[in-house]
Each structure stands twice: as structure tokens, then as C-alpha cells.
Amino acid sequence: MLSPSAVAALILLVGIVLLIAASVPIAIAIGLPSLIAAMAVLGPENAAQAVAQRMFTGTNSFSLLAIPFFVLAGALMNSGGIASRLIDAAKVLVGRMPANLAMTNVVANGMFGSVSGAAVASASAVGTVMSPRMRQEGYDRAYSAAVNVASAPAGMLLPPSNTFIVYSLVSSTSIAALFMAGVGPGVLWLLAVLLIAVWLARKENYKRQTEHPTIAQALYVIWRAVPSLFMIFIVIGGILLGWFTPTESAAIAVIYCLVLGFLYRTLRIKDLPGILLNATRTTCIVMLLVAASSALSWVMAFAGIPDLIASGLLSVSESKVIILFIIMIILLLIGTFMDPTPAILIFVPIFLPIVTELGVDPVHFGAMVVMNLSLGVITPPIGNVLFVGAQVAGLRIEPVIRRLWPYLGGLILALFAVVFIPQLSIWLPTTLGLMTPLGG
Numbered sequence: 001m002l003s004p005s006a007v008a009a010l011i012l013l014v015g016i017v018l019l020i021a022a023s024v025p026i027a028i029a030i031g032l033p034s035l036i037a038a039m040a041v042l043g044p045e046n047a048a049q050a051v052a053q054r055m056f057t058g059t060n061s062f063s064l065l066a067i068p069f070f071v072l073a074g075a076l077m078n079s080g081g082i083a084s085r086l087i088d089a090a091k092v093l094v095g096r097m098p099a100n101l102a103m104t105n106v107v108a109n110g111m112f113g114s115v116s117g118a119a120v121a122s123a124s125a126v127g128t129v130m131s132p133r134m135r136q137e138g139y140d141r142a143y144s145a146a147v148n149v150a151s152a153p154a155g156m157l158l159p160p161s162n163t164f165i166v167y168s169l170v171s172s173t174s175i176a177a178l179f180m181a182g183v184g185p186g187v188l189w190l191l192a193v194l195l196i197a198v199w200l201a202r203k204e205n206y207k208r209q210t211e212h213p214t215i216a217q218a219l220y221v222i223w224r225a226v227p228s229l230f231m232i233f234i235v236i237g238g239i240l241l242g243w244f245t246p247t248e249s250a251a252i253a254v255i256y257c258l259v260l261g262f263l264y265r266t267l268r269i270k271d272l273p274g275i276l277l278n279a280t281r282t283t284c285i286v287m288l289l290v291a292a293s294s295a296l297s298w299v300m301a302f303a304g305i306p307d308l309i310a311s312g313l314l315s316v317s318e319s320k321v322i323i324l325f326i327i328m329i330i331l332l333l334i335g336t337f338m339d340p341t342p343a344i345l346i347f348v349p350i351f352l353p354i355v356t357e358l359g360v361d362p363v364h365f366g367a368m369v370v371m372n373l374s375l376g377v378i379t380p381p382i383g384n385v386l387f388v389g390a391q392v393a394g395l396r397i398e399p400v401i402r403r404l405w406p407y408l409g410g411l412i413l414a415l416f417a418v419v420f421i422p423q424l425s426i427w428l429p430t431t432l433g434l435m436t437p438l439g440g
Contacts, residue, residue, distance in 0.1 A: 008303040031292035058294020069250030078256035083125035086434040089225035099201030113155015123152035127392035146403035149389035157186035177434040220389035293345030335376020369426035
């Protein structure tokens with residue numbers, strides 16, 4: 001006869017897999033099996049109260065307040081004329097290089113992602129502007145869409161990043177250290193996409209533009225983008241200097257985006273209700289995921305499931321390299337059908353104790369996990385950035401997927417470089433005194 005823990009594990013595994021396969025919303029697919037599994041462990045009379053308490057506790061965090069503010073800031077950027085100014089600046093910076101429009105798309109996604117922290121918003125804003133321009137210059141639409149899709153998730157790594165905030169919540173790790181740990185992997189992500197985009201452009205004989213702005217015009221375009229980019233220094237600099245917390249910096253980002261939108265005259269008072277509604281919807285989805293995943297994590301811990309998984313992994317090998325490789329493969333597979341937020345909330349509490357026992361720094365592990373799961377948002381069948389990128393290009397996803405494979409291959413190589421070369425993520429936060437040196 002199965003023990004209550006084994007019954008709970010079976011309920012969770014079968015229930016979550018079946019509900020996700022049936023296209024049930026992720027929060028329900030996580031929350032309902034968690035409640036039923038809690039009943040198997042605690043009994044029906046105590047399970048509902050315990051799960052409700054855990055769901056409330058999971059969302060009752062001051063740090064989580066940063067997420068709705070950053071979501072709102074991203075929505076204001078999308079409507080406030082910031083994207084077009086950043087794209088123009090990116091075009092000036094790479095205008096004389098080969099495949100310059102493709103490179104503009106990549107650089108613009110890096111710049112927009114670094115001020116919004118949202119891959120979907122970046123793919124939508126940059127793709128909407130760049131797709132027509134690239135089509136006019138003779139670029140294949142599927143090529144343009146693939147470049148946009150592949151480069152958009154860099155914003156999930158470059159600070160400020162909502163994904164790192166969620167990781168900080170479950171790992172009790174410094175948000176400032178995590179933000180800085182994302183810079184190296186984020187830059188590596190953009191470089192990988194740039195190199196592949198240029199290689200493919202040369203292979204298909206895409207020409208660079210012959211028209212170039214004068215020095216005065218270029219300086220003017222860059223100057224117009226400076227106020228938008230300055231938000232990065234306000235938000236990140238304020239956190240690093242201790243002027244305000246990440247939550248307070250998110251609120252300042254909202255005010256700054258509002259001011260910019262009104263100064264640029266691209267944001268109107270009558271636009272605000274719709275922007276607030278969209279931001280509220282996104283926030284509700286994230287918070288419901290956090291609540292449901294908190295209940296799941298508690299049920300799993302109560303049933304001893306993480307210990308079973310840890311002992312199973314360590315029975316395969318005690319080598320840090322092999323264990324990290326296995327964990328990264330598992331997360332790559334999970335990312336293809338699960339969004340980063342629930343994946344972090346579910347699996348980080350399982351894997352983090354294992355890797356820390358092997359001597360892996362939690363900040364380094366955070367960079368690995370976020371970069372790994374960022375690949376999932378551009379990978380079929382669930383990748384939401386893939387669908388958004390195809391939609392703004394006016395294409396079905398099949399031709400975009402065919403063009404995306406070289407980028408996925410290059411980004412997976414970049415991921416394992418981050419996994420096995422810790423300094424790519426650890427060097428900057430260590431240098432800034434946000435964490436102790438490796439081995440210290």
C-alpha cells in the first residue's frame with residue numbers, strides 16, 4: 001500500500017501533466033492537484049485551510065510589489081513613444097555594419113528589454129516598428145521575425161528583471177546581486193544572436209543600407225533616446241547606491257515613464273485606463289501563479305518530494321558537472337511547456353539545496369535558471385514570445401520556427417558557457433561588493 005507521501009507525489013505528477021495537456025490555465029493546473037494532494041496528506045478537513053494560508057503567505061511579500069510596478073512601467077513604455085526612440089538610436093549605433101537592420105533589431109531589443117524587463121513587450125514593441133522596415137529593405141519576413149524573437153528574451157536577463165525578482169523570492173537571494181549577475185549572460189545572449197544573424201544575412205546576401213545620417217543627425221537621434229536610457233541608471237543605480245529598495249525603484253520607474261510619455265506627447269490621459277487594465281491583468285496572472293506555486297511547493301516539501309528528487313539525482317552521480325548538466329536539461333524541457341514564473345517557483349526550491357550542497361553559489365544558479373527558462377519563451381509549443389513575434393510579422397509560427405533553430409542552438413551553447421564559467425555571471429556582482437567572491 002502506498003504511503004500518503006507517495007500518493008501525494010502521484011496526484012501532483014499525474015494531475016499537473018494531465019491538466020497542462022488539456023490546456024487548463026497553469027495556475028489551476030498547479031493549484032487543483034496541490035489541494036487534492038494536501039487532502040491525501042492532511043485530510044479533507046485541514047487541507048483547504050492550509051492551502052489557502054500558504055497561497056496568502058506566498059503573495060504576502062514586499063519584494064513582490066516590484067512586479068506590478070515594473071509591469072506597469074513596461075506597459076507605459078509600449079505606449080509612450082520610448083520604443084521608437086530606442087530603435088532609432090540602435091540604428092545609428094550599428095548603421096554602418098553588415099546586416100545593419102537585423103543588428104538594429106537585436107540592439108533595440110537589448111535596449112528596450114533593459115528598461116522594461118519584459119520579453120513579450122520587447123518583441124511586440126520592437127517587432128512592430130522593425131518588421132515593416134526590414135521588409136522594405138528586402139529581408140525575408142521569417143528571417144526578420146526570427147531575429148526579433150531570438151533577441152527579445154535578453155530583457156529577462158538584463159536588469160531590471162521580473163524573473164530575477166521571482167527567483168529572489170524563493171531563494172532569499174539579494175535582488176541587487178541577481179540583477180548584476182544577469183548582465184553578463186544578457187550581453188552574451190545578444191552577442192550570440194548578433195553573430196548568428198550576421199552569418200545568416202551574409203549567407204543570404206542581405207545588403208547593408210547605403211544611406212547614413214550625418215554626425216549631427218546621429219547625435220540628435222542618440223540625444224532623443226538618452227532620457228529613456230537614463231531610467232536604467234535611475235533604477236539600477238538607486239538600488240546599488242542604497243537610495244531605495246527594488247520595490248521603490250519600480251514605483252519610481254512608473255513615475256519616470258509617465259513623465260516621459262507626457263513630455264513626448266505620445267501618452268494621453270485617456271490612454272491610462274486601458275494601460276492600467278492591461279497591466280492589472282498581467283499582474284493578476286503572475287500573482288495567481290505565485291500563490292498556486294507556493295501551495296504546490298509547500299505540499300511537495302510536506303510530502304518529502306524534494307528530498308526524494310535530491311537523493312535520486314545524487315544517486316546518479318556526485319559530480320557537480322554532471323548534476324548541473326542534468327538539471328539544465330530538465331529545465332530546458334520544462335521551459336518548452338511552462339512559463340518561467342511557475343517553473344522557478346516549483347523547481348528552484350527542489351534544485352537549489354542540491355546545487356548549494358555541491359558548492360554552487362545561489363546567485364550563479366539564478367543566472368543559469370533564468371537564462372535557461374528564457375529559452376522556453378521562444379521554443380515551441382508554448383513559447384509566448386514566439387507567438388507574439390510571428391503575429392507582429394504577420395506570419396504563422398511554422399516558417400518562424402524553421403528560421404529560429406540556428407539561434408536556439410547558439411543560445412544553448414551560450415547557456416552552458418554561463419553554467420560552467422561562473423565568472424560570466426558572478427564577476428560583476430562580486431566586483432561591486434554585492435556578494436562574497438567564489439570560494440570566499
